[in-house]
Amino acid sequence: MLRYYTFSLVFTAICLALAIWYGWASTGTIAGTLSLLWIVIVLSILEVSLSFDNAVVNATVLREMDEVWQRRFLTWGILIAVFGMRIIFPIAIVSIAANIGPLDAVTLSLNQPEEYERIVSDAHLGIAGFGGAFLAMVGLTFFFDSDKDVHWIASIERAINRFSSVPAVEIGLVLLLVYGISTTLTGDEAITFLTAGILGLVTFIGVHALGAIIEQREARKRATGEIVRSGLGGFLYLEVLDSSFSFDGVIGAFALSNNMIVIALGLSVGAMFVRSMTIHLVRQGTLAQYRYLEHGAFWAIIILGVIMLLSAKVHIPETITGLIGAVLIGLSLWWSIRSNRREVTANSDELPNS
Numbered sequence: 001m002l003r004y005y006t007f008s009l010v011f012t013a014i015c016l017a018l019a020i021w022y023g024w025a026s027t028g029t030i031a032g033t034l035s036l037l038w039i040v041i042v043l044s045i046l047e048v049s050l051s052f053d054n055a056v057v058n059a060t061v062l063r064e065m066d067e068v069w070q071r072r073f074l075t076w077g078i079l080i081a082v083f084g085m086r087i088i089f090p091i092a093i094v095s096i097a098a099n100i101g102p103l104d105a106v107t108l109s110l111n112q113p114e115e116y117e118r119i120v121s122d123a124h125l126g127i128a129g130f131g132g133a134f135l136a137m138v139g140l141t142f143f144f145d146s147d148k149d150v151h152w153i154a155s156i157e158r159a160i161n162r163f164s165s166v167p168a169v170e171i172g173l174v175l176l177l178v179y180g181i182s183t184t185l186t187g188d189e190a191i192t193f194l195t196a197g198i199l200g201l202v203t204f205i206g207v208h209a210l211g212a213i214i215e216q217r218e219a220r221k222r223a224t225g226e227i228v229r230s231g232l233g234g235f236l237y238l239e240v241l242d243s244s245f246s247f248d249g250v251i252g253a254f255a256l257s258n259n260m261i262v263i264a265l266g267l268s269v270g271a272m273f274v275r276s277m278t279i280h281l282v283r284q285g286t287l288a289q290y291r292y293l294e295h296g297a298f299w300a301i302i303i304l305g306v307i308m309l310l311s312a313k314v315h316i317p318e319t320i321t322g323l324i325g326a327v328l329i330g331l332s333l334w335w336s337i338r339s340n341r342r343e344v345t346a347n348s349d350e351l352p353n354s
Helices: 002-027 030-049 052-062 067-098 102-111 113-122 124-143 154-161 169-182 187-223 232-253 260-284 293-310 318-350
Strands: none
Touching: 002 030, 002 260, 030 260, 052 067, 052 232, 052 260, 052 293, 052 318, 067 102, 067 113, 067 232, 067 260, 102 113, 102 260, 113 124, 124 154, 124 169, 124 187, 124 232, 124 293, 169 187, 169 293, 187 232, 293 318
């Protein structure tokens, strides 16, 4: 198992070493350095705790992709996740919101961290609407699937499955939720939130539509005998999904620090562990071995999406979000193990006595 996490552990050690160096360079005191290092460690743990359901969903999509695109996601994708979402994304928000250049945004984050935090936090409404709607769609689409025949929380999942033949039922549910929350906000805030939520839905539909177009094109090529090895649709879907997961972590990180470098170091560790966990799940065939594990992850995603949407009105600590996800995944894992043991026992009872 260690071989899957070696790179992440080395990367973590490098990030902690950089945190110590930066802490000493910026504060010049042991106490200041230790304080900064502790924040980086806490951010890392928080991000990892929020990332397991992300890894499970990544593995669910990756196992259907060919090895070439698997490698591309695990290399190019992690660069986008670490540098794009944990570093460039907050800078882009400040740059656009304050109408300043990227370099000025970096300068602002280092010299006026309070103002930098304020600008990023002011963008939370749009981020919550977009990311929450997208994640809610990801989770609901898994359960509103007419081909789904394995159920974990059977009574609920079977009831949901009965409506899977109704076109766009999950879109309607998310729209109702987004609209309902928007009615509790003031005029401009409501418009911002509602627009962001609709854009999150459109993005989800667009990514899936692109994937469907690519699959149809590949099916035609296979029919003519051509060799097809493409996973572009899945790659794009996973990148948007990763981005949606990271929104909450980036915004929530400001509860612990408003220093861009500290936040980037802490959250990057979490992004690397998502990569390692994804590789582990795909290579070991864990999802096939533990049948309810992905159910737990998708329930956690639905709850995360709803929490993100509700955060437009009520702040819910990221610790609670991570704890709910961990409990659901832990329960689904335990349920899977219990189910496997029952199958083994039943099979052994059916064997004729020698």
